[in-house]
Amino acid sequence: MHVAQTRLKRTDGASPSGTNTENIMSNASKRAEGAAEEVGGKIKNAAGKLIGNEQMEAEGKAKELAGKAKQETAKAAERTKGAVQEAAGAVKNRVGAVIDNEQMEAEGRAKELEGEARQKANR
Numbered sequence: 001m002h003v004a005q006t007r008l009k010r011t012d013g014a015s016p017s018g019t020n021t022e023n024i025m026s027n028a029s030k031r032a033e034g035a036a037e038e039v040g041g042k043i044k045n046a047a048g049k050l051i052g053n054e055q056m057e058a059e060g061k062a063k064e065l066a067g068k069a070k071q072e073t074a075k076a077a078e079r080t081k082g083a084v085q086e087a088a089g090a091v092k093n094r095v096g097a098v099i100d101n102e103q104m105e106a107e108g109r110a111k112e113l114e115g116e117a118r119q120k121a122n123r
Contacts, residue, residue, distance in 0.1 A: 030074040038067030078122040086115025 041064030048057030089111025096104030 027074040027078050031071050034067045034070030034072075034074065036067070037070060038064050041065070041067055075122040079119045082115045082118030082122065084115070085118060086112050089113070089115055 041060045041062070043060070044063060045057050045060030048054065048060050089108045091108070093105050093108030093112060096102070096106075096108055
């Protein structure tokens, strides 16, 4: 059985394999922004404690928690993308096996592994 493979040019900025560098950078920058916000909150909290300003202390704690939440949101988005990538790779792998297309199987397995790695990196 012969299956024709067609490469489509994507117009949404993503590469044909589905990796969108802009989204990855966006989530990485959200994580970094969250980390900076968390550190800034810790500093403000400590300064508030030091000078005995309860409002400043509370604002610092709120900023710290908001930073942690921002980081967790970005990590959750990456885990979701990794799960989708893993599932799509598994499908491609299985279809390749069914139609006896070793290249498709290998590409699918590689995509599966990428998805798994993406999920593990964002736990």
